Amino acid sequence: MTSAILQGIRGRRDDLQPVLRRIADVILADPVAAGRLTIDQLADAADCAQSSVVNFSRELDFSGYRDFRSALVEETVRAAAHEGEQAIPGDIDPTDPLETNVARIAAADARAVRDTVRLLDLEGLEAAAAALSSSRRIILTGMGASGLAATDLQYKLTRLGFSAQALTSAHDALPAVTALGEQDCLVAISDSGRTTDVLDALEIAVRSGARTLAITGAPASPLARRSHHVLLTASREPSFRAGATSSRIAQLTIADCLLIAISTAMPDAGSEALQRTRAVMESRRP
Numbered sequence: 001m002t003s004a005i006l007q008g009i010r011g012r013r014d015d016l017q018p019v020l021r022r023i024a025d026v027i028l029a030d031p032v033a034a035g036r037l038t039i040d041q042l043a044d045a046a047d048c049a050q051s052s053v054v055n056f057s058r059e060l061d062f063s064g065y066r067d068f069r070s071a072l073v074e075e076t077v078r079a080a081a082h083e084g085e086q087a088i089p090g091d092i093d094p095t096d097p098l099e100t101n102v103a104r105i106a107a108a109d110a111r112a113v114r115d116t117v118r119l120l121d122l123e124g125l126e127a128a129a130a131a132l133s134s135s136r137r138i139i140l141t142g143m144g145a146s147g148l149a150a151t152d153l154q155y156k157l158t159r160l161g162f163s164a165q166a167l168t169s170a171h172d173a174l175p176a177v178t179a180l181g182e183q184d185c186l187v188a189i190s191d192s193g194r195t196t197d198v199l200d201a202l203e204i205a206v207r208s209g210a211r212t213l214a215i216t217g218a219p220a221s222p223l224a225r226r227s228h229h230v231l232l233t234a235s236r237e238p239s240f241r242a243g244a245t246s247s248r249i250a251q252l253t254i255a256d257c258l259l260i261a262i263s264t265a266m267p268d269a270g271s272e273a274l275q276r277t278r279a280v281m282e283s284r285r286p
Helices: 004-015 018-029 039-046 050-059 065-087 098-119 122-133 145-159 170-177 196-208 222-226 245-265 267-282
Strands: 138-142 164-167 185-189 211-216 229-232
Touching: 004 018, 004 065, 004 098, 018 039, 018 050, 039 050, 039 065, 050 065, 098 245, 122 185, 122 211, 122 229, 122 245, 138 145, 138 170, 138 196, 145 164, 145 185, 145 245, 164 170, 170 196, 185 196, 196 211, 196 222, 211 222, 229 245
Parallel strands: 138 164, 138 185, 185 211, 211 229
Antiparallel strands: none
8 A cells, every 4th residue: 555644654653652553553454444434433443432533643643533534545545546456465374375475575565665765755865865975984773674774775885985884783883883973974774763772873873973864664763753864664564574575675765765866966976986896896707
């Protein structure tokens, strides 16, 4: 589902109060069906008061439930018309035919890229690129699958001539971040925005006066709230999949967008750096 409404709910879910989280879960489980529910039916389904449904709607910047419901219905209809049967693909079920599950994986990954680009704030992207471009040293950190995105972005930045280092364990990242200063930047990557090791690195960077850039799927998370710059990803990870594949692909999309934004801002220097690194690597080929 490419709905900005559903992406907003997914991004905020973990930071909602328990009663509002139950409402979110009812809607995310079946957005089409949820759009048909009256306020009392949704309240019953989430085992809460109608006033909580109103508060949930306002949390998403709607005036009330009627306004929210109308927008949700409009988005689900538009998405279904645009994407067909894969608008809201089901979770991976190991008992289903392989062909079906492969199609679901492809749809989820494609949707993650498409939704991330649609969600991208271009002014925020330019500001983040400017912060990286003017940094003396860049440290990137992310744990688990987010560490793969950190390593990928480090590679891209290094190819452009920047001093960049990806550190994917707390034992490596935390000591390194203590050495950052005002001319340096920490790129913190966490889909949930709540990874303890990443948040610890961020707090150290903030206290040291370093610039901070968060890449996360949770706009209301502690990581997003504490960072100077925030780039949001959009993904819906089927529960059966290991390694947070869709969220990682969304993070890699952000890395590619940052690369283009930096290259656009400094075309000559970026082109020269790429040519030098390309020449070095080609010299290694037999």
